Amino acid sequence: MTTFKELIALQFCYKDFAFEENFKKFSSLVKKTSPNSIVTAPELCLSNFCYDDMQKAVEFTKTVTPKIKELSKNRVLALTMLEKEKNSFVNRAKVFYDGEVVFWRDKYELFKFGNEDKYFKAGKKEDIKIFEIEGIKYALIICFELRFVDIWKQIQGADIILIPSLWGKSRKKHLEILGNALSLANQCFVAISNSSNEDMAKSSLISTPFGEIYKDDRKTVLKQTIDLKEIKKIRRYLNVGIK
Numbered sequence: 316m317t318t319f320k321e322l323i324a325l326q327f328c329y330k331d332f333a334f335e336e337n338f339k340k341f342s343s344l345v346k347k348t349s350p351n352s353i354v355t356a357p358e359l360c361l362s363n364f365c366y367d368d369m370q371k372a373v374e375f376t377k378t379v380t381p382k383i384k385e386l387s388k389n390r391v392l393a394l395t396m397l398e399k400e401k402n403s404f405v406n407r408a409k410v411f412y413d414g415e416v417v418f419w420r421d422k423y424e425l426f427k428f429g430n431e432d433k434y435f436k437a438g439k440k441e442d443i444k445i446f447e448i449e450g451i452k453y454a455l456i457i458c459f460e461l462r463f464v465d466i467w468k469q470i471q472g473a474d475i476i477l478i479p480s481l482w483g484k485s486r487k488k489h490l491e492i493l494g495n496a497l498s499l500a501n502q503c504f505v506a507i508s509n510s511s512n513e514d515m516a517k518s519s520l521i522s523t524p525f526g527e528i529y530k531d532d533r534k535t536v537l538k539q540t541i542d543l544k545e546i547k548k549i550r551r552y553l554n555v556g557i558k
Contacts, residue, residue, distance in 0.1 A: 424466075425437050454473035
């Protein structure tokens with residue numbers, strides 16, 4: 316069994332239509348992470364939303380997916396990608412591990428203030444669920460979905476919750492408070508990876524089951540050594556019924 320020791324949130328700038336440049340930045344940062352680490356990248360970090368020509372982003376996603384699989388050798392790697400399902404565009408979260416896609420789902424709660432509902436088909440709520448990699452229970456929620464407490468309940472029991480995000484600067488404090496509250500409420504580790512574009516909040520963070528927060532808006536690679544025994548310890552010490 317692989318021993319995962321570091322939880323990592325990437326935090327960097329990316330642009331519409333600068334697909335190759337975005338991928339090079341993403342790839343470079345992933346390569347700086349340790350083997351056997353758990354890495355989360357910001358929402359749509361390869362393309363941004365690029366509403367003016369989403370098909371180009373879909374085609375680019377197809378070309379770089381084999382490279383992302385290669386990057387995931389000996390590490391867990393989570394991000395969202397612009398893809399197409401039949402005739403509809405979707406914001407699809409994918410979790411890669413050891414060269415394979417081990418989990419995927421489409422964003423369910425679309426951010427209407429950003430017109431996401433006009434361009435994307437929403438995923439299914441039942442697809443927001445716990446999945447396992449090497450005995451560790453994971454869940455993944457996407458940006459705006461963090462605001463919905465019924466989703467928190469749906470993924471109770473996860474050891475680690477990964478959150479790719481593109482969260483605006485004007486609601487910066489909301490992101491930090493909600494991320495920390497989720498780790499306390501669900502007694503688990505939470506890793507938020509947010510964009511550092513000029514209008515975005517940054518505020519990427521790693522929060523522990525005991526509520527300690529590690530964040531630094533100046534960094535592009537935010538990492539923290541984790542001890543999964545903390546999860547059992549807090550759930551035994553403050554038993555609120557989470558198994």
